[in-house]
Amino acid sequence: MQVTDIEWSETEQAVASAAFDKAYNREIQALVADIRSKVNDLNAVEDLWQLHDLLSIRRHSLDGKYDSRTSALLFVFAQLLQEELLSLDDLAGLSPAKLKKISALTRM
Template structure:
């Protein structure tokens, strides 16, 4: 996969889809974080939420890698998690969309 070539148009579409998926995940997490924060009544609950948010940040940092050499795997993982759908992959071209969909099934 490291030798997979990306056209300028595909790179532009990939960056846009990448940003959409990240925004979706962050928006969802912010909503859940606010709910959890509103329920905090003890210092232990506060520190638990802090630890959870630090873990979430690490997960997001690991999941979202915009290097084109690994981007098909990133998109496959996002597709598996429901953060993007197959229709959105069409902008990446039929070949890449098919490859990502197949990788997501593994």
């Protein structure tokens, strides 16, 4: 299945951009809440370095995951659906062909 060289209409680009931002902001807000909770119990040096490790891992993971190149978007959306950070409703407005490809990718 060739999924990387697909045309995106302006409407589709707007839908994709909004969905991308929605999922990203959800993850960031969840991470902020997690950091706040960990900082409440922060005391020893081990807690500090655990906090640092968590931020290192999540930053690396988020950088890799939120690839905004159009060639990557179908894969990104498939992953976000799998992780329940988006629902198909968030992608309403994409062409049936794209939605079919995204759905296929979620089953791989």
